[in-house]
Amino acid sequence: MAHAALAPRQHTFYRSRPRLLLIEPAEPWNLLLRRVAETRDRAAFGLLFAHFAPRIKSYLMRLGVPAQQAEDLAQDAMLTMWRKAALFDPNRASASTWIFTIARNLQIDAIRRHRRRQFDAGDPSLARSPEPGAESGLEMQQSERALRQAMRVLPPDQNEIIMQFFFSDKPHSQIASELDIPLGTVKSRLRLAIARLRAAMGEAP
Amino acid sequence: MTVTHHPDELLLLGHAAGRLEEATTLIVAAHLNFCDRCRSDVAGLVHAGGVLLDDIAPVALADDALARTLARLDAVDAPPALPVSRDNTPAPLRAWMGRDLSDVRWRRMGPRLGYVNLMRRGPVALRLLRGAPGSDTGRHGHRGVEYTLVLRGGFTDETGSYGPGDFQIATPDTRHNPVADAGEDCINLAVTTGRLIFDGLVGRVAGRVFGF
Numbered sequence: 001m002a003h004a005a006l007a008p009r010q011h012t013f014y015r016s017r018p019r020l021l022l023i024e025p026a027e028p029w030n031l032l033l034r035r036v037a038e039t040r041d042r043a044a045f046g047l048l049f050a051h052f053a054p055r056i057k058s059y060l061m062r063l064g065v066p067a068q069q070a071e072d073l074a075q076d077a078m079l080t081m082w083r084k085a086a087l088f089d090p091n092r093a094s095a096s097t098w099i100f101t102i103a104r105n106l107q108i109d110a111i112r113r114h115r116r117r118q119f120d121a122g123d124p125s126l127a128r129s130p131e132p133g134a135e136s137g138l139e140m141q142q143s144e145r146a147l148r149q150a151m152r153v154l155p156p157d158q159n160e161i162i163m164q165f166f167f168s169d170k171p172h173s174q175i176a177s178e179l180d181i182p183l184g185t186v187k188s189r190l191r192l193a194i195a196r197l198r199a200a201m202g203e204a205p
Numbered sequence: 206m207t208v209t210h211h212p213d214e215l216l217l218l219g220h221a222a223g224r225l226e227e228a229t230t231l232i233v234a235a236h237l238n239f240c241d242r243c244r245s246d247v248a249g250l251v252h253a254g255g256v257l258l259d260d261i262a263p264v265a266l267a268d269d270a271l272a273r274t275l276a277r278l279d280a281v282d283a284p285p286a287l288p289v290s291r292d293n294t295p296a297p298l299r300a301w302m303g304r305d306l307s308d309v310r311w312r313r314m315g316p317r318l319g320y321v322n323l324m325r326r327g328p329v330a331l332r333l334l335r336g337a338p339g340s341d342t343g344r345h346g347h348r349g350v351e352y353t354l355v356l357r358g359g360f361t362d363e364t365g366s367y368g369p370g371d372f373q374i375a376t377p378d379t380r381h382n383p384v385a386d387a388g389e390d391c392i393n394l395a396v397t398t399g400r401l402i403f404d405g406l407v408g409r410v411a412g413r414v415f416g417f
Contacts, residue, residue, distance in 0.1 A: 097255025
């Protein structure tokens with residue numbers, strides 16, 4: 001599956017980025033992840049690290065995480081990937097969505113851990129969570145291909161909102177106002193986008 | 206149990222992207238504990254974020270980052286699981302508090318109301334609120350936004366009835382007087398991003414005294 005398919009070219013948000021991955025299919029990452037799981041292959045881990053750690057660091061910095069902390073969290077995400085690699089199922093998710101889920105959950109837990117109470121036993125980032133986790137995400141009856149397809153055919157105005165919220169370096173509160181459309185419109189576009197994603201995942205609306 | 210009041214789409218997206226501040230991310234996470242629909246919406250958005258991750262411009266790590274991470278691989282062990290909750294306290298809230306709801310020490314606010322200040326950061330406050338059946342907090346408005354998640358029991362105000370898992374969003378335009386429903390005590394988790402404005406002198410003084 002070509003990464004080019006993900007990017008509606010008509011939009012400047014995408015155009016401004018160097019498109020380093022245009023010629024690389026996603027499958028090699030899946031294979032490397034399988035090798036990590038099956039043979040604890042450190043060379044494969046190194047290749048995954050070289051690709052994903054800098055992207056995770058970039059994602060976290062866009063959320064406002066300081067550079068050093070983003071670096072530490074990116075390394076933690078890679079460690080979690082190493083530990084949980086056996087749970088990765090390439091039929092359900094690509095390596096990048098799976099690894100992103102790990103990084104995102106670590107970030108959520110880091111926000112909470114910021115003011116953890118001393119009597120807090122155990123590490124919630126590693127406890128069973130009712131949230132979509134790396135494992136439960138895989139258990140969902142969803143097809144990665146359908147989701148990619150849905151992202152591809154999402155109208156640019158809906159795609160833009162999702163893209164901005166995930167990967168803009170502006171604070172949450174600024175994004176909605178700088179989209180330069182009324183808040184109600186932002187919400188209704190988002191509602192449509194969620195409905196399409198939900199449909200792609202094979203769930204009733 | 207059917208959840209009928211949900212966080213809005215921007216809250217779900219902000220949560221999926223890991224962008225909300227601590228108190229708000231906690232109350233949204235606790236809602237997902239009750240609500241299959243929002244949980245699957247967030248799952249879809251998180252996966253969408255993963256699909257988009259390949260397009261992000263990378264930021265280089267320190268030169269020795271890989272070496273240091275490789276050195277840590279052998280030390281990675283399976284984590285201990287948190288013991289099971291005795292009273293179905295939503296997992297994210299329980300992990301954050303480090304205890305069950307039953308073990309919380311309530312502060313009294315009159316004979317029928319109780320509260321626990323969980324966190325205050327700048328204008329944002331996170332609290333547990335508890336009301337005996339039929340009790341009310343007094344009519345009030347809001348300088349900021351107030352998110353309320355019902356954990357136990359229920360309450361009713363001018364905008365409708367809210368039961369376990371329901372998520373109310375009150376804005377500066379909202380004035381309401383929530384009354385706890387009959388039956389068990391109503392226990393809510395609430396986030397406010399500004400002070401509440403109570404009607405009447407007594408309400409105003411009480412609001413100040415208790416830090417609302």
